[in-house]
Amino acid sequence: MYTLLTGPAFYIALGVCIIGMIVRFYQYFNGLSWQLDRVAYKEYPAMGFKGAVRSIYKWLIPYGTYGWRAQPVMAAAFFGFHVGAILLPLFLIGHNVFLKEKLGFSLFFNLSTPVADWLTWIAVISLLFLLLRRLVLPEVRIMTDRKDWGILLISIAPFITGMLARYQVGDYSFWLTAHILTGEIVLLAIPFTKLSHVFLFFASRAQLGMDFGIKRGGLKGSKMAW
Amino acid sequence: MPEGTLCNKKPVDTAEGITTLLADKSGKIYYEEMKHLEIDSDLLWKTIQNTCKTRIRTWLEICAHCGMCADSCFLYLANDRDPKQVPAYKIQSTLGEIIRKKGKVDNAFMLHAMEVAWAQCTCCNRCGTYCPHGIDTGIMFGYLRGLCYQQGFVPWEMKIGAGMHRVYNAQMDITSEDYIDTFEWMIEENEEEYPGLKVPVDVEDADIMYTVNAREAKHYPEDLAEAAILFHIAGENWTIPSKGWELTSLAMFAGDWAACKMQVESVYDAMDRLRPKRMIGTECGHAHRATVVEGPYWAGRKSGRPPVESIHYIEWLAEALRTGKLKIDPAKRIKEPVTLQDSCNYVRNHGLRETAREIISYIVEPGYFIEMSPNKEHNFCCGGGGGFNGIGCFRKQRNVGLKVKRDQIIATGAKLVISPCHNCWDAIRDLEEEFEIGIRWSFLKPLIIKMLIIPEHLLPEEEAEEEDE
Structure with a gap:
């Protein structure tokens, strides 16, 4: 099982994820239509680029937009989870060692163990908060469907299994295998589920940034981050 | 009964058609007929396949159902935080559902969709600026209105309004002659107080071409006089077109995209004919949006701009006050x-x-x-x-x-x-x-x-x- 998961399954999951993201990214931008969307994308490339970058950048900054500031607790939980969800898979030392072995390279830097531990705890607690929020707030509950629970489950599983392995609760090799399996499930799910937001976030924000930058006020000098 | 005599899938494009619809007071028969209107699911699905591209589909797909848009919606707040008023819920349960069902929806569903599209969203686009994913629900509601309109599920007044644009190139039954007469009458009423006050009609190469909201001609003619007085005092070289003078678009509210195109093209034709340096529209919001911001796209203008620089009345006023053309005591x-x-x-x-x-x-x-x-x-x-x-x-x-x-x-x-x-x-x-x-x-x-x-x-x-x- 372990050999399968760290061998062919890993390459397949990673390949599907990366190729899937590229294809969907291409499809997204290819499907934009100046007349249907009513945005002259190609006529104002500079304003469009500026709008897109501003829209992405500001929303990536904690409390960088009016929207984040309007919901400070949600923003804290959101960033608490997402910072860990991005940094840990990419820069955890164990992951980098694994990458080096499998692909012959590792990524930029390694997180120190205390930092990684902190990020993990913060991410898990934040995700539990988001889960609780889904249960408690009527305005979130009304929209929550089985898919949303599925995504939460898929997203939290690698964290939980990773922690159990890290703290060696019970059978280490079992949790490690479970961790790799759940991680690969995430990779496979990214192009085909709502998890596609990990890359389509940039596409969608870029589009709205272009929309406002080119057409809805950008040319009038509005400095708003849409 | 598939198609009603008043409520049906056909746009109104004759004066008689408008009169007949108007005669049905408050749309009593119209709404009664709507309850039996059939849905052309094939047409609906074909339209969606042709016009609902990656932008809207991605929005519907990646919506995290996080509810962050809730507080941004004034209708959610005004309705005591009713979860059914959360923008994401409103669009997912209407447009989202139509797409999931590939257009196979029934009459009751469309009646509900119409109410959500016109009574639970004003397309103010505020929620779009509060969504971490940049999902602009207002735009999707505009799109949904178009689908509802195509299927005949459109509020009575909106059907009439869109029809007015088709027949009169104005949101009300005002002909060009009525408009010019009203404007000239208003000038006569005021020329004693403002000697030399006039309304230049169809003057070519003027600095300003002024466009209005038909309501002004019909219900608030003093607004026309005020515009003339302010241009007069500011010493502007201005004109009004005898055709293409209407800035508004109830067709946009109705989701009648073909009428939207006809309407803005009448204004753009006036610009091409009179070659003004700028177009200035009256103090109206949606009219500016329709003719200056969205209109170029309906008219197929790749530049996304009207034929001549077009500004809102407040832009001209601010400029006139700044440059001293108008002086305040x-x-x-x-x-x-x-x-x-x-x-x-x-x-x-x-x-x-x-x-x-x-x-x-x-x-x-x-x-x-x-x-x-x-x-x-x-x-x-x-x-x-x-x-x-x-x-x-x-x-x-x-x-x-x-x-x-x-x-x-x-x-x-x-x-x-x-x-x-x-x-x-x-x-x-x-x-x-x-x-x-x-x-x-x-x-x-x-x-x-x-x-x-x-x-x-x-x-x-x-x-x-x-x-x-």
Whole structure:
């Protein structure tokens, strides 16, 4: 099982994820239509680029937009989870060692163990908060469907299994295998589920940034981050 | 019964058709027929496949159902935080559902979708600026309205309004002759007070081509006079086109995209014919959005711009005050608590956040202007945008929607609300009628005229003589 998961399954999951993201990214931008969307994308490339970058950048900054500031607790939980969800898979030392072995390279830097531990705890607690929020707030509950629970489950599983392995609760090799399996499930799910937001976030924000930058006020000098 | 005689999938494009629809008071028969209207699912699905591309599909797909858009929606707030008023829920349960079912929806569903599309969203686009994923639900509701319109599920007034544009190139049954006559009559009424006042019709190569809201010609002709007076005093070289004078588009509210195109093309034709340096539209929000912001795309203009530079009335006013073409008598400035209603259509959706404030800096005594909160791009819809004001069967819902603006105004303590937008102006008038909070409301034109310093050579003879003495 372990050999399968760290061998062919890993390459397949990673390949599907990366190729899937590229294809969907291409499809997204290819499907934009100046007349249907009513945005002259190609006529104002500079304003469009500026709008897109501003829209992405500001929303990536904690409390960088009016929207984040309007919901400070949600923003804290959101960033608490997402910072860990991005940094840990990419820069955890164990992951980098694994990458080096499998692909012959590792990524930029390694997180120190205390930092990684902190990020993990913060991410898990934040995700539990988001889960609780889904249960408690009527305005979130009304929209929550089985898919949303599925995504939460898929997203939290690698964290939980990773922690159990890290703290060696019970059978280490079992949790490690479970961790790799759940991680690969995430990779496979990214192009085909709502998890596609990990890359389509940039596409969608870029589009709205272009929309406002080119057409809805950008040319009038509005400095708003849409 | 598949197609009703009044309620059906065909747009109204004759004067008789409009008369017949209007004769059905409040759309009584029309709505009765709607309950039996069949859905052409094949057409609906084909249209979606042809026009619903990656932008909207991605929005619907990646919506995290996080509910962060809830508080951004004034209708959610006005309806005691009813979860059914969360923007994401509203669009997922209507447009999202139509797409999931590949257009196979029934009559009851479409009746519900129509109510959500016109009575639970004014397309103010505020939620779009609060979504981490950049999902603009207002745009999707505009799209949904188009689908509803195609299937004949459109409020009676909107069907008539779109028909008016098709027949008269105006939102009301006003012909070009009616329009010119009204404008000239208003000039006659005022030329004694303003000698030399005139309305130049179809003058080529003028600096300004002025366009209006047909309501002004029909119900508020003094607005036409005020526009003429202000251009006259500012010494502008202006004109009105005899055809293509209507800036508004109820067709946009109705989702009748073909009529939208016909309407803006009539204005663009006037621009091509008269070659003005600029087009200036009256104090209206959706009209600016329709003709200046969205219109070029309906007309297939790749540049995304109208044929000539087109600006909102407040942009011209601010410029005229800044450059001294219009001068304000400081003694006549507003000296009572006053606030400003930002129109979603040209503030949030066209960036004119400081323009009206610049005007206010000239016309309000310092210390008397109080901002609403939130304001500028974050301001709430007046409560009556997107056609909401004009739909009789949704009047109750509209009146509930006014509560947010009412509370915003009360919190400022202002007695006067400046509202340079027809829709906002109407909504604020109606909220005063409904809740009696003791406010007045006004466009900018009448306020400015009252405080102008009129150059001596433009004064009536007696007054000029008096001034000399």
